Amino acid sequence: MAEAHQEYEILGLDGCLLEKRELDLHFAIIGREEFEKQAGACGLRILRMWGDYSRNPFQPATSPFMIWELGSEPSS
Numbered sequence: 782m783a784e785a786h787q788e789y790e791i792l793g794l795d796g797c798l799l800e801k802r803e804l805d806l807h808f809a810i811i812g813r814e815e816f817e818k819q820a821g822a823c824g825l826r827i828l829r830m831w832g833d834y835s836r837n838p839f840q841p842a843t844s845p846f847m848i849w850e851l852g853s854e855p856s857s
Contacts, residue, residue, distance in 0.1 A: 782808070783808055783810055784805070785805075785806040786804070786806070787803070787804045787806065788801065789802040789804070816849070820851055824853060824854050825852065826851065826852055826853075827850070827851060830847060830848065830849050830850070831846075831848040832846060832847070832848070833845055833848070834848070836848075
């Protein structure tokens with residue numbers, strides 16, 4: 782299990798603080814095979830997967846992220 786704490790400050794166009802948000806995160810880091818298995822068990826299928834936020838193809842050896850686009854299984 783991984784844990785993190787994030788803080789966000791939302792500023793107005795003038796640079797003044799409008800809002801501050803805090804978020805505690807608790808999550809498990811799982812591999813590709815386990816993610817695909819869990820998604821399938823929920824009735825989801827993988828539509829696309831990218832390796833970064835620029836939507837470059839996922840490369841197992843070099844991609845910093847696995848970014849998934851999932852969709853529902855078509856009804857029969």
